Amino acid sequence: MRRMPVNDAFFLMLESRRTPMHVGGLNLFTLPKDVDDASFLGKIGDILRYDGELRRPFGEKLKTGPLGIAGNVYWEDDEELDMEYHVRHSALPKPGRYRELFSLVSRLHGSLLDRSRPLWEMHLIEGLQNRQFATYFKAHHCAIDGVGAMHLMMSMYSTNARNKVKLSPLSYEAYQAYKQQIEAGKQANIRPRNEEVRAISDVLREQLGGTVNVARAVQDMASVWMGRNTGVSVPFHKVPRSALSTQLTGARRFVAQSWDFARVRAVGKAFGGTLNDAVMAMCAGALRKQLQAQRALPKHSLKAMAPVSLRAAGDIDSANAIGMVCVDLATNLRDPARRMRTIKESMDAAKAQLEQLTPREIQIYTGISQAPMLFTQLLGLGSRFPAFSTVISNVPGPREKRYWNGARLDGMYPVSIPFDGAAVNFTLVSNFDKLDFGIIACRRSVPHVQNLIEHMEEALVELEDAAGLRTPSGRRRKAPKRKASRPKQAKTAK
Amino acid sequence: MRRMPVNDAFFLMLESRRTPMHVGGLNLFTLPKDVDDASFLGKIGDILRYDGELRRPFGEKLKTGPLGIAGNVYWEDDEELDMEYHVRHSALPKPGRYRELFSLVSRLHGSLLDRSRPLWEMHLIEGLQNRQFATYFKAHHCAIDGVGAMHLMMSMYSTNARNKVKLSPLSYEAYQAYKQQIEAGKQANIRPRNEEVRAISDVLREQLGGTVNVARAVQDMASVWMGRNTGVSVPFHKVPRSALSTQLTGARRFVAQSWDFARVRAVGKAFGGTLNDAVMAMCAGALRKQLQAQRALPKHSLKAMAPVSLRAAGDIDSANAIGMVCVDLATNLRDPARRMRTIKESMDAAKAQLEQLTPREIQIYTGISQAPMLFTQLLGLGSRFPAFSTVISNVPGPREKRYWNGARLDGMYPVSIPFDGAAVNFTLVSNFDKLDFGIIACRRSVPHVQNLIEHMEEALVELEDAAGLRTPSGRRRKAPKRKASRPKQAKTAK
Secondary structure (H helix, E strand, C coil), X not given: CEECCHHHHHHHHHCCCCCCCEEEEEEEEECCCXXXXXXXXXHHHHHHCCCCCECCCCCEEEXXXXXXXXXXXXEEECCCCCHHHHEEEEECCCCCCHHHHHHHHHHHHHCCCCCCCXXXXXXXXXXXXXXXXXXXXXXXXXXXXXHHHHHHHHCCCECCCCCCCCCCCCEHHHXXXXXXXXXXXXXXXXXXXXXXXXXXXXXXXXXXXXXXXXXXXXXXXXXXXXXXXXXXXXXXXXXXXXCCCCCCCCCEEEEEEEEEXXXXXHHHHXXXXXXXXXXXXXXXXHHHHHHHHCCCCCCCCCEEEEEEECCCCCCCCCCCCEEEEEEECCCCXXXXXXXXXXXXXXXXHHHHHHHCCCHHHHHHHHHHHHHHHHXXXXXXXXXXXXXXXXXXXXXECCCXXXXXXXXXXXXXXXXXXXXXXXXXXXXXXXXXXXXXXXXXXXXXXXXXXXXXHHHHHHHHHHHHHHCCCECCCCCECCCCCCCCCCCCCHHHCC | CEECCHHHHHXXXXXXXXXXXXXXXXXXXXXXXXXXXXXXXXXXXXXXXCCCCECCCCCEEEEEECCEEEEEEEEEECCCCCHHHHEEEEECXXXXXXXXXXXXXXXXXXXXXXXXXXXXXXXXXXCCCCCEEEEEEEEECCCCCHHHHHHHHHCCCECCCCCCCCCCCCEHHHHHHHHHHCCCCCCCCCCCXXXXXXXXXXXXXXXXXXXXXXXXXXXXXXXXXXXXXXXXXXXXXXXXXXCCCCCCCCCEEEEEEEEEHHHHHHHHHHCCCCHHHHHHHHHHHHHHHHHHHCCCCCCCCCEEEEEEECCCCCCXXXXXXXXXEEEECCCCCCCHHHHHHHHHXXXXXXXXXXXXXXXXXXXXXXXXXHHHHHHHHHCCCCCCCCCCCEEEXXXXXXXXXXXXXXXXXXXXXXXXXXXXXXXXXXXXXXXXXXXXXXXEEECCCCCCHHHHHXXXXXXHHHHHHHCCCECCCCCECCCCCCCCCCCCCHHHCC
């Protein structure tokens, strides 16, 4: 039995039937040539059902005292681990398009995990067209964060199509091997100790004396709230109430799409910025179009929370190692180029601030600046006092083509968490030569989520035009290769 | 907007993520000859997605005041009714046996309904072998009870294989037509008024003065608790703690099986009893075997709650019109014949008591005798003070073969509610010449639920032997016809 860090346990407290707090990942594969699909998937299922020693906490369940999750929370071994429960075989109805896949993932992501068992489910999904199959992995955010989940899936992949992997990605053995492989395990853990985050106000009081940098960051934040502009966006400040700042319902709608890495990076570069700046601008442009179509574009600009990973390189142990920056999406600006530049400036200011801090200081600062959000979420006021309008999160993924027992990995689409006040979440993984976007939204608050995919493409084209990256005939100078094996038609999204 | 009766709202209060309070039904069909499965199911899906005027409360959602569901609860029209959300197309992975079907239904039944929408889901399931398909309908018990759900499905069936039905079973029109068809709508509604059930202690006080019969029933119940045996089993009295009296977890396991109506009735008759007595004895024998195999058979006999429908013939309006009797399952007796006779005596005594009461009195009596259960459930003490050990519920169904747009109805398997202290529920529908059993249990508390099916068959054979209904060679005198189109192999159950 071991105690769950308090910042992990937050996610149990924040959870309700309207707002499940699990993260997910949809991975898409093409079957190897010359295999029988049923027997291949049967073997994959057997690997996943391995019930020997599992990596923590995937063989552990919650244990609480008389106060329930409001008190101390522990992980303890589940003596009756039932892998048939956790590993599930599903199928798509005909015709087995991405539309049917997204529909299934939307449903699976909308239901709560069973708190009397280890907090994860793995779904093996058959019935896709073109010899594809999929896995959807779902785990509670108190057990793992998005980056951790991505590492977990990565541990089963190989760069060699002929490699056979017999280990379950959830096994302790696979975890150790993966850790060694990425030369990890020697780095210091940069997560704050429990005492540091238990009472954020205590931390604030304690830290402000000794830690000059955190004090400076808090002062910067206070300056913005006081009206002196430092270029840094802060949570809650001038965040408009919009169609995205709703109280969520429990149902979700998920869509996924891939874009060429090179294409998005070229846009970032053309504006003197980064790939991530261009990603923000794509999402900003899409949200502007979406809200305009609903006649619901707010006068003030939307703000996005962009989580920043605080993992030391090679740290794959921490369940939650996330800091946050708040970015101005400039959705009030009509001109795509001006919007892009404003976003870049906002990102640069936030990064400049973070660069003055050590990772531990960043997390304490994030804790301080996000603390009010915890209270608004717990009190159900998230929709009335939104801390930000949406979350846009970029997770670094594999840089080479990957295979799982010969099955080609075609896409890694994250499925994250919308919450009260931020009804849609964009999370992307950079996967070899693609950016794999997973967009998850409250089904009721955000109608026509599938249109966001089209709007993102339109926003990207506008930025390419503004940057002179397209010829006058309207074609991009360097046409990117699109693979048939990825979701590419916004029309198929559902 | 209309107020939800308090006895319906109870089911919202009793619900938790460990104990969802919805009822379900799995219906099994064979596709008509010469139809293309995809286009046939497509049409069925279109019918089900009808979003015109729906029968109440299937187009309505919950509305509560500041006290939430602890205060007054109302139904109000859902202005954003989203039929794509409610009607879901699912598929089974290969090889599409009943095992895969039961596995899917187990999962679907274990997740909570979305309280921000009308409280039902309809799943159309493809991918079964032998040209079969299935529907799984799920609705909150505050909206409909098991008998009501059965009527709802019945409204779309015809005795004529060539009949085409264009109406959704959820439509107001289908509901009216069905009501007329069974010559209903003229009967008095026998449900107690809200005031009568709002505070059961008040009812008790009020009624004891004027209603002699209820007073007598309460006296009988008190006699049993005081140790004077009147032959009537009462809730809580000498109910042993057993492997079934557990705190539930959220996951479920569902299995289904059909038996010949004639075969079970013959056993009842041979012992001078009813079909229902024989059903109780089958379940009792199976539970005895199951607990023996777990070395967990309690010394005292298990008790079953048997819901009694209080609907006036033709009343298909009431959401919840249920009384209850408590039956001694005599699981402490080794001899099947003695067990059967004890069960029959217990049933007879309970029925004799109920016969002295009017339906309204029965419901008040049930309210009184079950009231402590409500409190033990709400306080989470159901597993420590079990009111009974299991629920065995017999729902009258169609007496003739039925078709849905030409698709033959092969089975109607109810999926009911296990709860704290009664971790397994047996519900059956008498359907033409079969008894269709649906058995639903907490996945963790009741291991190997599929074995119950085998044990029920063994218990039935033992009763047939004891009654001399089988020849010395071990074959039944009158071999029943079993159809290949129904779940019949316990081995396929999962």
